[in-house]
Amino acid sequence: MISRRGLLLGSGALVVGGGAGYALGRIPGESEKSVADVAVARKFRSRPDLDTLPDVTITTPADGTVPGSILLTPFLNTTLRGPLIVDEAGSPIWFKKVPDPATVAVDFKVQKYRGKPVLTWWEGTIGGTGGQGVGQGEFVIADSSYREITRVRAASSEQADQHDFVITEKNTALFWVYDPIAYDLSGKGGPSDGVLHDGLLLEIDIATGAKVFEWRSSEHVSIDESYAPLSTGDSAHLPYDYLHPNSVDVDTDGHLILSARHTWTVYKVHRTTGEVLWRIGGKKSDVTVDDRTAFSWQHDFRRRSDGSYSVFDNGAGVTTEKEYSRGLIFTLDESAKTATFVAEYIHPQKLSAPTQGCFRELSDGGSFVGWGQMPYFTEFAADGTVRLDGHLPLDNQSYRAYKADWAGVPLDQPALGVRVEGEQTLVDVSWNGHTGVATWRILSGSQPGALADKVEAERTGFETEITLTTVPEYVMAEALDATGKTLGSSSAIPIRV
The missing domain is CATH 2.60.40.1930 (Macroglobulin (MG2) domain)
Incomplete structure (x- = not known):
């Protein structure tokens, strides 16, 4: 009596790697029941394969927002994991299930490659050492028809980490590898035959796969800068994640700016020599940081259009340093060697996100925040007014959340x-x-x-x-x-x- 036609995505059981750094967060004042709440499954009769796609709830409707779509990567407590685009009402625009054997997608965003808008995301598995998520996978680049252009990988012996992927104006890609190397940890109270997770930053020519630049943190950042505790007992020989790098970008002068969560430090690195030009924050800061600018366990360090810098200040991680997380903006006077507070953006519920998160400038000077371990995203006006707020199901999360213009024209049929x-x-x-x-x-x-x-x-x-x-x-x-x-x-x- 009834017939139906539609393109069905592949199915398959998915298991997330067991990194404790991706545990469920907590909203101040919320009960156990509400935090464990899950959305009622929607029913798409034209696409029954998407019936278990997590709902996105908009709690503060869009008002004066910058036009654009919201990009998420739900990956907890759902049978469908992959890159997801929704509109400002929370309605899905596009979704792609991560193919096996990968288990999750991470860091889904709009970039430019060869002058054209593309979608990029990471696919792979996430495990954990010392309670933090370390990824092993590769990056995908897709065009405006959602066709895969290419995949960007590290060398055969190295797996690309999920934390960041930046396409440069030269059509190269910057990303991290957590490279385990033999290392004497006795000076920090560990074994002399220990293992260190070296922060290996790679720049790869996307078209050819050739390595353009390499930077190793162990050659420039000592382990005594770290706030991360060593593993002990039976875990003493697991790789010591002393740095936990989680972002990279190209500064306006062409040099690189990096964030390292476990040293509470953001770095500027010479693009050619690899020399650390300055440190902000942490135990060896080269500049004086005022109290309101001090950050910890941070993510997503970027330069803004007015010359200031921004970072997502988690304020919590292995330890809790602040009651809540925030988007932070500060200025740097390199001559006076001072970092000065400009503004902070705080969720109305004062969310604390011990892991993950991002903070990005919008075209009108406003900002968009993904609250990481807490499944919320918020658009702020420049004055801190909330223009849009929403969340995934409260038992889910998205490593980052972005807002961007996107025009997609798929090649299949309705x-x-x-x-x-x-x-x-x-x-x-x-x-x-x-x-x-x-x-x-x-x-x-x-x-x-x-x-x-x-x-x-x-x-x-x-x-x-x-x-x-x-x-x-x-x-x-x-x-x-x-x-x-x-x-x-x-x-x-x-x-x-």
């Missing part, structure tokens, strides 16, 4: 779900990833080539339901843009067998 109720036909239609659909037109009739009856309805989210007052032999869907131009169509689907 998907239909059709059912008959009495004398009516209910048609559910969606097109995973297409950002230009404004209206759906349903054509119906007695033959596939002669579908004369038409019903139109505005797109109402990822899936739009349209009611026909008859039970035709065949139906098909056409996607229209805001001007009425046809963007694509489904196949004609038989209703009666």
Whole structure:
């Protein structure tokens, strides 16, 4: 009686690696029940393969926001893990399940490669040493049709870590590898035949895979800068994660800026020699940091358009240094060697995120914060006003959350779900990833080539339901843009067998 056609994503059981650094966070004042709450499963009749996609809830509706889509990577307590784009109402725009044998996707964002917008994300498995997540995987670059352009890998003996991936203007890629090396840890109270997780920063030519630049933290940053405790007992020979690098970027002068969570320090590194030009924060800061600027266990160190710097100050990790996490902006006077507080952005619930997180500038001077271990994301105006706030299910999380302009045009067809109720036909239609659909037109009739009856309805989210007052032999869907131009169509689907 009912027929359906649609592209189904592959399925398979996924298991997240056991890094304790990705445990569930806590919202101040929230009960155990509310923190463990999970969203009611949605039902997409046109895409039943996405029925378990985690819901995104918008708690503060968009008001004066910078236009754009929100990019997330849900990866806890869900059978569907992968890059997810939603709109400002929390409705899905595009989702791709991570293929086996990878278990999670991380750091999903919009970048430019060869002058064109692309989507990038990391795929792999995340394990843990010393309670922190260390990734082993590779980076994916996809075009505006969601076609995979290439994958960026380290050398055969090295696995790319998930924490950051930056495409430069030279079409090279910067990313980290956590490289275990033999190391004498006796000076810090560990074994003389110990193992160190060396922070290996690589720059790779994307087209050829050739190594352009390499920087090893063990040659420039000593282990006595670390606040991370050594593992003891049976775990004493696990790699000591003394640095835990989690971001890299190119500063305005071409040199590199890095964040290292376990030293509470952000670094500037010479692009050619690898020399550390300055340290801010931690035990060996080269500048004086005022009390309001002091940060700890931080992520996502960036230069802003006005010359200031920003960082996501977790304020908590192995230890708790602050009651809540924040987005922090400060200025640096290199002559006076002082770092001065400018502003901080705090969630209305004063969320504390012991792991993960990001803080990014928007085009109008506002900021977008992903709260990491806490499954929230927030858009702030420059004055700190909350313009948008939302979250994944409270038992989930996304390493980072971004907001960006994105125009996607998938190469497949719209998907239909059709059912008959009495004398009516209910048609559910969606097109995973297409950002230009404004209206759906349903054509119906007695033959596939002669579908004369038409019903139109505005797109109402990822899936739009349209009611026909008859039970035709065949139906098909056409996607229209805001001007009425046809963007694509489904196949004609038989209703009666």
